[in-house]
Amino acid sequence: MDSILIQLLNGLDKGAAYALIALGLTLVFGTLGIVNFAHGAIFMLGAFCAVTFRKLLTLSEKVQDPTVTLFAAYKEVPYLKIWFGDTGLMIIDYAVPLSILFSIPIMILVGYVMERGLIRHFYKRPHADQILVTFGLAIVIQELIKAAFGANPIPQPPPDIVSGSANVGLWLGLGEALVYPWWRLMYLVFSAVMIFGVFSFLKYTTYGMVVRAGMWDRETVGLLGINIERRFTIVFALAAVVAGVAGVMYTPILPPDYHMGMDFLVLSFVVVVVGGMGSLGGAVAAGFLLGIVQSFASMNEIKDIFPGIDQIIIYLVAVVILLTRPRGLMGRAGVMED
């Protein structure tokens, strides 16, 4: 029972990451009609926003260490500590959550520049061209990050207060044995909030209503005198923010390195396609579905019956769904089939 619950939590966690990336992908596809292979790179950029922010916070000054008297020893003291004392240390401790604030403007800028600078020219080109140009762009971003930060993963500890494990078992009355890392729980809650936020933005604001109308029929919305292109640019930036912030929050779980985007991209594409191209609900549902299926397949009991199933289960599910439901779980007819 315990292991099932743990796997369920693991699956939800993984699924949340897939769902957040897939949400942005499918949002961009539904509005702009662009298949964006650089979306994984945006996720990675978000994670590196967190790295940069921590680096900025911990900019240090060399100070002579008074405790060592035999020779002149120096230690690095962050400016924040010199200026603010313990408050400064606390700020550094909370670097990851704070870098969300830092990353949002950066991701908006990245999204805006990407859309206006490159992707705008590809609206009328075939999907194959879009895939290729964004794939090239992803390589460029990835290599720039590698040149700037090196190839090794850079661990980002979560704040001290949530670095331990939560006693999930006690809450549910299942005994002490069932524990789960705090930060992963936070990530789950955070993802739920993000997904809820995006959906309510699209559903309950006038702005979102116009965007949804544009997804259905871009031309008519344009004829009504609305500058739909402009709104779609903002949607692209929004998708970038969702992916980037997801990247920031994921850093304590997986130390960021330059190819984490590509690793997630392939799976997120499978998620989007399984959910149905251009369907937001489908992307979220498929994300959680595949995440849970994957973590259950990695249980030992199941691996004993089907060896190696954990390696291929996602793709297997994807193949079965695509062959039985041509447009994925919730896809619309006629999308992306030309």
Place this chain on the structure above:
Amino acid sequence: MKQKLFNDTTLFLTFAAAILLMPIWLAPLGASYPDLLQKFAIYGIFAIGYNILFGLTGYLSFGHAAFLGVGSYAAVWSFKLFTMNAIPAVLFGVFFAGVLALIIGYLSLRRSGIYFSILTLAFAQMSYNLAYSVLTPITNGETGLQLTLQDPRMIDAMFIEVGEGLPITNLFGIKMSGYSGFYFCAVLLIICFYISLRIFRSPFGLMLRGIKSNQNRMNYTGLNTRPYMLAAFVISGMFAGLAGSLLAVTDPLAGAERMQWTASGEVVLMTILGGVGTLIGPILGAGLIKYFENIFSSFNNNILHDFFSFLPDTLENIVVQVTGLFVGGGWHLTLGLLFVIVVVYLPGGIVEGFQRLARLLSRKKQPDKTSSSLKNQSAE
């Protein structure tokens, strides 16, 4: 209409001569060492095969690396079990890749557009992950499949005395490494080019192009396009298998990383860079990417310092810093940039670039018509 100065025979002969003479005319570029030449020929075959599917039918497959990998494994197994001769290895590689392509193609071709791409990607990733985990008895997992002294090599054991050390792959006694290995690959590349030429000019090829431009209309005429698509998919899978087995022939080991999706991405890049749907383009693209990979990645800061040593010191350091980003370990950055630029400005790849250049030249030099049309033709 372009003036047809070259017919297909001349085109083919020119191509064959160019390939066979590669060791000579690539020498000034520093690319005439056998390892690299072999790669040119092998990835040329891979790209030609990919182009038969993507160039003619427009179906973007992201799973061709699986066939490359299966070809390699089959070839190494042939070395281990039967003989070190290259011919059976190649035949096995092609056969098994063809069978896998038949299965994957049969399932994936039920969908089109991005759904097809994701299905092929899913199958290839499954093969990759399985090769790493459960299939370890066959693939030897992370270490990769290698020759050992204990291999039975049943056919060889009957005819040849067992020598000291690991045997070398051969073709009836000719060693398959160095230049002889290159010529073996080159001959196969020329044969593949001929096959692809025939396919491009055949009614079958025309049918595939029809599918690319409008599959619905093809269906409305009462034609079932599926068998044609499947044939194209299997042929292109077999080309990939051939390329994979040749990789094993020139260097008898096979690893799962050959099946990873980035390898599939690479062949897409080659085809696009050279020119999709053209005869020569994919080979040019494959050659260019492999050339960059080998030459650019071998540059380091010392070589750059030598190269820019004529500049004043401070300027030299800055220039070396900046160019250092693009070469050595960072050559992927060059590749990515090149790729974005090609897709944005030259959707037809290098071949379109040549054609534009030729058109420009022919406009400037009206009387000198022969040379420009020659360029046009060879670029086709």
